[in-house]
Amino acid sequence: MGESSTSQNKTVKLADVARAAGVSQGTVSNVFNRPGLVSEQLRERVEEAAKSLGYRGPDPRGRLLRAGRVNAIGVVTVGPLNCFFDDQYTRLFLSGVAKACEARGAGISLVSAVDDEIAAWNIRTALVDGFILNCLNEGNMLVELAEKRGLPFVAVDFPVGPGFDVVRIDDYRGAREAAQHLLDLGHRHFAVFTFETEKEVRVGFVDDVRAERASFEVVRRRLTGYRDAFRAAGLPPQPVFETGSEFDGVCAGVDAVLAANPDTTAFVCTSDRVALHVITYLHSLGRKVPEDFSVIGFDGIEEAANSIPPLTTIYQPAIGKGEAAVELILGDKSDDAGGRVVELPIELVSGASTSSPRKT
Amino acid sequence: MGESSTSQNKTVKLADVARAAGVSQGTVSNVFNRPGLVSEQLRERVEEAAKSLGYRGPDPRGRLLRAGRVNAIGVVTVGPLNCFFDDQYTRLFLSGVAKACEARGAGISLVSAVDDEIAAWNIRTALVDGFILNCLNEGNMLVELAEKRGLPFVAVDFPVGPGFDVVRIDDYRGAREAAQHLLDLGHRHFAVFTFETEKEVRVGFVDDVRAERASFEVVRRRLTGYRDAFRAAGLPPQPVFETGSEFDGVCAGVDAVLAANPDTTAFVCTSDRVALHVITYLHSLGRKVPEDFSVIGFDGIEEAANSIPPLTTIYQPAIGKGEAAVELILGDKSDDAGGRVVELPIELVSGASTSSPRKT
DNA sequence: TCCATTGATGCGACCGATCTCGTTGAAACG
DNA sequence: CGTTTCAACGAGATCGGTCGCATCAATGGA
Numbered sequence: 181m182g183e184s185s186t187s188q189n190k191t192v193k194l195a196d197v198a199r200a201a202g203v204s205q206g207t208v209s210n211v212f213n214r215p216g217l218v219s220e221q222l223r224e225r226v227e228e229a230a231k232s233l234g235y236r237g238p239d240p241r242g243r244l245l246r247a248g249r250v251n252a253i254g255v256v257t258v259g260p261l262n263c264f265f266d267d268q269y270t271r272l273f274l275s276g277v278a279k280a281c282e283a284r285g286a287g288i289s290l291v292s293a294v295d296d297e298i299a300a301w302n303i304r305t306a307l308v309d310g311f312i313l314n315c316l317n318e319g320n321m322l323v324e325l326a327e328k329r330g331l332p333f334v335a336v337d338f339p340v341g342p343g344f345d346v347v348r349i350d351d352y353r354g355a356r357e358a359a360q361h362l363l364d365l366g367h368r369h370f371a372v373f374t375f376e377t378e379k380e381v382r383v384g385f386v387d388d389v390r391a392e393r394a395s396f397e398v399v400r401r402r403l404t405g406y407r408d409a410f411r412a413a414g415l416p417p418q419p420v421f422e423t424g425s426e427f428d429g430v431c432a433g434v435d436a437v438l439a440a441n442p443d444t445t446a447f448v449c450t451s452d453r454v455a456l457h458v459i460t461y462l463h464s465l466g467r468k469v470p471e472d473f474s475v476i477g478f479d480g481i482e483e484a485a486n487s488i489p490p491l492t493t494i495y496q497p498a499i500g501k502g503e504a505a506v507e508l509i510l511g512d513k514s515d516d517a518g519g520r521v522v523e524l525p526i527e528l529v530s531g532a533s534t535s536s537p538r539k540t
Numbered sequence: 541m542g543e544s545s546t547s548q549n550k551t552v553k554l555a556d557v558a559r560a561a562g563v564s565q566g567t568v569s570n571v572f573n574r575p576g577l578v579s580e581q582l583r584e585r586v587e588e589a590a591k592s593l594g595y596r597g598p599d600p601r602g603r604l605l606r607a608g609r610v611n612a613i614g615v616v617t618v619g620p621l622n623c624f625f626d627d628q629y630t631r632l633f634l635s636g637v638a639k640a641c642e643a644r645g646a647g648i649s650l651v652s653a654v655d656d657e658i659a660a661w662n663i664r665t666a667l668v669d670g671f672i673l674n675c676l677n678e679g680n681m682l683v684e685l686a687e688k689r690g691l692p693f694v695a696v697d698f699p700v701g702p703g704f705d706v707v708r709i710d711d712y713r714g715a716r717e718a719a720q721h722l723l724d725l726g727h728r729h730f731a732v733f734t735f736e737t738e739k740e741v742r743v744g745f746v747d748d749v750r751a752e753r754a755s756f757e758v759v760r761r762r763l764t765g766y767r768d769a770f771r772a773a774g775l776p777p778q779p780v781f782e783t784g785s786e787f788d789g790v791c792a793g794v795d796a797v798l799a800a801n802p803d804t805t806a807f808v809c810t811s812d813r814v815a816l817h818v819i820t821y822l823h824s825l826g827r828k829v830p831e832d833f834s835v836i837g838f839d840g841i842e843e844a845a846n847s848i849p850p851l852t853t854i855y856q857p858a859i860g861k862g863e864a865a866v867e868l869i870l871g872d873k874s875d876d877a878g879g880r881v882v883e884l885p886i887e888l889v890s891g892a893s894t895s896s897p898r899k900t
Numbered sequence: 901t902c903c904a905t906t907g908a909t910g911c912g913a914c915c916g917a918t919c920t921c922g923t924t925g926a927a928a929c930g
Numbered sequence: 931c932g933t934t935t936c937a938a939c940g941a942g943a944t945c946g947g948t949c950g951c952a953t954c955a956a957t958g959g960a
Binding site: 551553554555565566568569570573598599600601602603604605606607 | 919
């Protein structure tokens with residue numbers, strides 16, 4: 181005891197300040213967190229001591245341990261973290277998450293799940309109060325892991341399961357409405373374009389078997405919706421092409437379809453992203469939309485409204501989904517938490533990318 | 541002592557498992573974190589005890605306190621969290637941050653700084669190992685706050701300061717090259733369009749005074765670059781219009797410029813986002829780019845390359861900036877940490893949105 | 901004058917895990 | 931057979947705060 185005040189190697193902590201100021205730890209804590217409870221003179225003394233020791237204020241780590249709550253929620257996505265920023269729909273969704281979190285003063289942690297091992301570790305150790313599970317495909321263990329962690333979580337666009345909350349839309353109905361819209365316009369020859377059906381993209385035509393086994397729930401529901409609409413209209417099965425979400429895959433799809441089915445008059449896409457690629461590529465081929473081909477998307481991202489021509493699409497409230505998910509986790513965990521289902525409405529938005537089929 | 545195993549109200553912790561298994565806490569810890577160090581039979585005994593107690597594995601909170609490192613870095617932005625997802629350039633930057641973090645197994649925390657009070661609290665309490673300060677405008681206290689917190693941090697696109705690292709590009713040179721490109725094509729009548737010069741957008745013409753006082757360092761440097769290029773070409777000062785980043789503001793700008801300066805042949809924009817809006821609006825007015833007007837941007841976002849026509853712009857490595865920032869924080873904090881400056885290269889990318897001026 | 905009330909503080913437990921030592925037992929060695 | 935060596939494990943300190951409760955002085959009312 182003697183070299184206590186200067187040239188400390190260790191970080192100075194609450195207890196040091198308390199000792200230096202001759203007060204208890206609790207009082208120092210109060211000075212920083214609830215200054216009103218401390219008399220002015222004592223407060224000044226403590227603040228002075230803190231400053232002279234170079235104390236930076238209560239370390240959040242200690243507070244965390246004691247408080248128990250992190251005040252942040254984790255957003256998990258299958259795949260690399262980048263997909264949070266690369267995909268337009270995901271961005272909208274996250275924008276909603278961000279808005280809701282900010283309103284509640286909570287933070288957001290992006291947790292990656294590139295592979296199973298990393299996912300397991302991250303979900304077990306993320307410093308959060310709950311998880312939003314996104315981009316789920318069947319068979320992955322995210323839900324299991326989240327359950328094991330024992331924190332509240334919400335699965336987005338996922339089959340309802342026992343013991344957890346879900347946010348979703350009616351993908352089946354949306355897809356069916358999209359197809360019906362084109363059928364009503366008089367189209368009879370379609371090409372269905374879908375993004376990844378499995379975690380690994382496989383660019384090429386998709387047969388019924390693969391379509392029904394698509395591990396992404398969303399894909400499966402949408403493809404089924406299209407199929408049922410066609411079937412109800414008395415049409416034979418229409419070709420389905422898996423393009424992925426990138427431009428190249430979509431180009432390959434357009435080429436393949438035009439070569440194999442020259443009668444095609446309409447492209448039905450499981451996402452706006454794919455639909456916009458289709459329009460861009462058709463344009464570069466000198467084909468006009470909607471004069472030569474109708475194109476319909478799904479999602480209702482902002483870029484769709486601003487494209488030339490504006491895209492006809494099934495709008496879904498991506499931002500609202502994000503907000504709803506946060507609400508489920510941070511909201512009053514009153515009664516039936518753990519089995520709630522929030523299904524948000526969708527809506528056909530008529531753009532200028534669809535019209536009656538060309539006469540040939 | 542008696543009702544110890546069942547119907548526990550409190551959460552079961554490491555110590556409980558240790559007691560139940562008749563081993564020390566350290567051993568239980570090892571079972572979960574370094575199973576190799578524990579003999580098989582003991583490990584099984586511990587695992588069984590853990591399972592029967594419903595122990596979910598080591599709580600990250602305890603680990604954090606002990607370990608000291610959070611293994612996550614915080615990204616701070618001025619303004620609402622949404623801007624992380626709404627702005628294309630910011631997205632690219634974050635994509636780089638994400639990529640680098642993922643490679644190092646670190647997480648990302650989005651911390652918001654909508655107003656000064658929230659910023660102060662969040663920076664003081666965020667559970668991170670360091671900060672990336674983005675979207676900085678002069679006079680805000682982010683840098684100060686980060687310094688006070690005592691964690692490593694990087695300021696992006698900010699004047700070099702003592703005691704902290706900086707990642708930047710040469711905005712002045714980029715702007716000057718952009719203007720020079722148009723001058724070389726023969727343009728003599730310009731309209732400079734800039735996004736926000738202050739935190740609050742003010743749509744309208746900007747005089748020299750306001751331009752030089754722009755609180756966003758980036759804006760100031762770019763505007764100066766344009767001005768010097770015009771001046772060096774012997775031109776009088778060209779009108780500068782603050783449009784903000786939204787479509788409406790840009791439309792107002794185009795209207796104002798066309799009304800006030802019908803001779804204008806080129807739009808020089810401080811961001812691609814603004815430039816793309818200009819093209820869209822001109823198109824809707826029936827004006828052609830580049831036949832009637834040349835438009836040049838700044839940033840080199842992906843949307844610029846895919847626009848019709850492809851945008852001529854100053855490309856900056858947004859993703860690289862994000863990666864560099866992470867590297868500065870997570871990399872070896874060897875020697876000169878705290879004053880390093882990383883300046884990344886820029887490059888003029890010729891699209892099809894610029895050509896020689898129309899003859900009138 | 902005395903008791904009840906209020907406000908300011910101190911005291912000690914606790915949050916949950918991990919790390920550093922030191923101990924123990926058995927195998928290995930000469 | 932005594933000693934070295936090493937793996938396996940236990941005990942206790944530590945990480946940095948915050949919370950509940952006890953304490954104590956000052957104030958106010960009867």
